[in-house]
Amino acid sequence: MRRRSALAAPLAIAGSAMAQTPPQRLRIGFAVGYAPFSEIGTDGQLKGFEVEVAEALCRHMGLQVTPVILDFDGLIAALQSRKIDAILASMSITPQRQQLIAFSSPYYFSPVRMVMRTDARLEATPAGLKGRRIGVERGTIHERFLAEQFKGSQVMRYATQDQVFLDLKAGRLDATLVDAVIAQFGFLNHAEGRGFGFKGPDFGRDEHHYGKGIGVGLRKEDAQTLGKRVDDALAALRRSGALKALNDRYFSFDLVSPTR
Amino acid sequence: MNFDAILDEFPKYVEGLGVTLKLLALSLSCGLLLAVPLAVVRTVSKGIASRLVWAYTYVFRGTPMLVQLFLCYYGLAQFDAVRESWAWPWLSSATFCAWLTFTLNTAAYTTEIIAGSIRALPAGEIEAAKALGMGRALMLRRIVLPAALRRALPAYGNEAIFMLHGTSLASVVTLLDLTGAARTVNATYYLPFEAFITAGAFYFVLTLVLVGLFRWAENRWLKPMMSR
Amino acid sequence: MLLHGFLPSLLEGASVTLGLALSSLAVAIVLGLVGALAKLSRSRVAQGLATVYTTLIRGVPDLLLMLLVFYGGQVAVNTLAPMLGHEDYIDINPFVAGVLTIGFIFGAYLTESFRGAFLAVPPGQREAGLAFGMSPRQVLWRITLPQMLRHALPGLSNNWLVLVKSTAIVSVIGLSDLMTRGQQAAGNTREPFSFYLAVALIYLVFTSLSELGFAWASKRLAIGAKEARL
Numbered sequence: 125m126r127r128r129s130a131l132a133a134p135l136a137i138a139g140s141a142m143a144q145t146p147p148q149r150l151r152i153g154f155a156v157g158y159a160p161f162s163e164i165g166t167d168g169q170l171k172g173f174e175v176e177v178a179e180a181l182c183r184h185m186g187l188q189v190t191p192v193i194l195d196f197d198g199l200i201a202a203l204q205s206r207k208i209d210a211i212l213a214s215m216s217i218t219p220q221r222q223q224l225i226a227f228s229s230p231y232y233f234s235p236v237r238m239v240m241r242t243d244a245r246l247e248a249t250p251a252g253l254k255g256r257r258i259g260v261e262r263g264t265i266h267e268r269f270l271a272e273q274f275k276g277s278q279v280m281r282y283a284t285q286d287q288v289f290l291d292l293k294a295g296r297l298d299a300t301l302v303d304a305v306i307a308q309f310g311f312l313n314h315a316e317g318r319g320f321g322f323k324g325p326d327f328g329r330d331e332h333h334y335g336k337g338i339g340v341g342l343r344k345e346d347a348q349t350l351g352k353r354v355d356d357a358l359a360a361l362r363r364s365g366a367l368k369a370l371n372d373r374y375f376s377f378d379l380v381s382p383t384r
Numbered sequence: 385m386n387f388d389a390i391l392d393e394f395p396k397y398v399e400g401l402g403v404t405l406k407l408l409a410l411s412l413s414c415g416l417l418l419a420v421p422l423a424v425v426r427t428v429s430k431g432i433a434s435r436l437v438w439a440y441t442y443v444f445r446g447t448p449m450l451v452q453l454f455l456c457y458y459g460l461a462q463f464d465a466v467r468e469s470w471a472w473p474w475l476s477s478a479t480f481c482a483w484l485t486f487t488l489n490t491a492a493y494t495t496e497i498i499a500g501s502i503r504a505l506p507a508g509e510i511e512a513a514k515a516l517g518m519g520r521a522l523m524l525r526r527i528v529l530p531a532a533l534r535r536a537l538p539a540y541g542n543e544a545i546f547m548l549h550g551t552s553l554a555s556v557v558t559l560l561d562l563t564g565a566a567r568t569v570n571a572t573y574y575l576p577f578e579a580f581i582t583a584g585a586f587y588f589v590l591t592l593v594l595v596g597l598f599r600w601a602e603n604r605w606l607k608p609m610m611s612r
Numbered sequence: 613m614l615l616h617g618f619l620p621s622l623l624e625g626a627s628v629t630l631g632l633a634l635s636s637l638a639v640a641i642v643l644g645l646v647g648a649l650a651k652l653s654r655s656r657v658a659q660g661l662a663t664v665y666t667t668l669i670r671g672v673p674d675l676l677l678m679l680l681v682f683y684g685g686q687v688a689v690n691t692l693a694p695m696l697g698h699e700d701y702i703d704i705n706p707f708v709a710g711v712l713t714i715g716f717i718f719g720a721y722l723t724e725s726f727r728g729a730f731l732a733v734p735p736g737q738r739e740a741g742l743a744f745g746m747s748p749r750q751v752l753w754r755i756t757l758p759q760m761l762r763h764a765l766p767g768l769s770n771n772w773l774v775l776v777k778s779t780a781i782v783s784v785i786g787l788s789d790l791m792t793r794g795q796q797a798a799g800n801t802r803e804p805f806s807f808y809l810a811v812a813l814i815y816l817v818f819t820s821l822s823e824l825g826f827a828w829a830s831k832r833l834a835i836g837a838k839e840a841r842l
């Protein structure tokens with residue numbers, strides 16, 4: 125016994141000195157077509173604010189990011205069937221989603237506005253948009269909000285927000301309900317966004333519908349383990365100012381500090 | 385499995401069924417009407433007409449229907465010239481774009497199926513017709529086309545079913561067909577299995593109907609020709 | 613640059629698409645031959661099984677099947693594996709999932725195509741073979757199959773072409789093929805026409821090569837068969 129343990133100790137030390145265990149990987153689901161949060165660049169590389177947040181969090185947790193790109197409406201199914209371990213796709217924390225999955229504490233908050241032609245004589249209200257066509261990304265909280273609050277309008281569903289903007293520009297849609305930052309960066313700041321603008325209030329203030337900000341989606345059973353690690357990492361990034369620094373590199377306004 | 389939500393949303397599926405059937409019927413019928421004359425041109429003519437038909441089927445068979453649909457729906461809308469033209473009221477409609485793409489696509493495949501069937505006719509039948517002094521038009525009408533169309537039935541049955549499944553692409557350009565209904569239900573309730581299996585059941589029944597239809601057609605028109 | 617620098621990405625996606633299509637075809641041809649022979653056999657059981665296979669698979673759109681196989685298979689594997697003692701999570705590679713699903717789907721379509729092709733061989737050929745004292749297996753291998761290939765070619769080529777294009781749906785399960793990359797580029801640059809045209813042209817190249825191949829094969833197999841002049 126003693127002889128075996130006498131050998132075991134030096135062997136174990138030698139072993140751990142030689143073997144460098146590679147960091148465990150975390151498969152993260154992203155939904156692209158959502159610049160500047162998440163997009164595919166010309167070199168085919170994944171990039172964006174959320175991608176960098178994911179990398180920063182994982183660096184802190186000692187994990188390696190393995191990105192998986194999916195359509196937004198397939199993310200929760202992928203998480204539940206273990207195709208991915210986390211969702212970082214501008215997914216709002218809502219009571220409906222919390223019945224299925226868990227969320228980390230929020231990493232950003234975003235205003236939600238309607239985008240229309242500036243010369244359109246339409247009000248961004250259920251009455252004003254009655255019978256009109258409003259484009260939305262399938263599976264988003266905006267889709268649910270429209271289905272509940274804008275019952276008289278025709279809700280047109282698309283796989284990506286990019287496609288919504290294409291049809292808005294083409295005149296097939298009268299409006300779209302979307303994250304204001306996306307609209308600003310992905311559409312209004314570009315040539316094709318000329319003639320369009322925001323109309324109406326910030327619907328995101330409605331916490332009942334819009335929940336409490338954007339969080340990292342996780343499986344319920346991982347809430348106490350991985351979830352806690354993510355929350356700790358997020359808190360650390362906030363404390364050190366790294367999260368705000370990331371914010372400032374992308375935006376000229378503050379998205380990450382809780383305002384409510 | 386939780387099918388309560390599906391029961392609540394059943395009307396969506398029924399509506400989707402209507403859209404699917406409408407698209408399928410219109411595309412198949414227009415496609416077939418287009419394909420028969422094109423197949424004749426393809427096999428009978430030698431000159432530029434035959435080449436043009438070949439080019440058309442070549443391009444439409446050679447590219448995915450999804451790409452064709454995107455080109456028609458998103459691609460054309462990119463150009464101001466298109467949006468300001470007379471064609472815009474048509475092209476801006478997702479239903480029209482889907483119908484147009486599906487029709488052109490199925491016509492291309494059907495043309496090749498019928499053309500292949502014409503070419504595969506036993507040489508003896510043609511020679512007999514010529515020996516009897518039949519002109520080309522008469523030969524086509526009484527001998528070639530009836531035989532070729534019948535021989536094409538198994539392959540065309542396949543094509544009809546491909547089109548049925550192909551109509552599910554309509555959901556990709558905002559149309560609420562069966563697949564669109566399933567995707568909406570899935571996105572609302574996060575129940576992918578229940579949502580898609582239900583749609584699958586609808587498609588399955590539709591396919592059975594189509595298969596039965598073609599089997600009846602084969603028994604009526606094809607089997608008597610075969611000596612077994 | 614016309615394609616804003618997205619060309620290398622598109623070409624990479626194209627190679628993924630090609631690999632997927634060829635692997636799926638191999639699976640599909642094997643399943644198709646087995647299925648057609650089963651349907652034409654005298655055994656009621658074989659006929660029944662083949663009919664269930666073709667009817668079920670041909671009954672549902674590829675898109676739906678993909679989703680069911682991928683997410684359902686994942687859940688099934690992860691439920692069964694712990695029961696069998698596996699601790700770790702077993703990943704179903706999207707490529708493998710794609711090949712199996714598409715191969716399985718097109719095996720059903722090829723069953724019908726091959727069945728039609730077998731039926732198109734004049735029955736006298738088979739009868740003559742049997743009259744000469746050949747066993748049914750010899751008849752199949754030496755007489756029926758070679759002749760059936762000529763008739764199967766149009767159906768096979770049609771199905772191959774459809775198969776190549778069906779590979780576009782694997783983007784649903786996260787496989788980064790040609791279609792996915794085209795969509796991403798189109799969305800990024802707001803120039804859907806250019807990119808979908810580029811994607812279409814690449815698929816057309818695949819098709820051209822396929823058609824050339826099939827034309828050659830058709831000519832080889834048609835030696836000895838008379839084609840009428842209209």
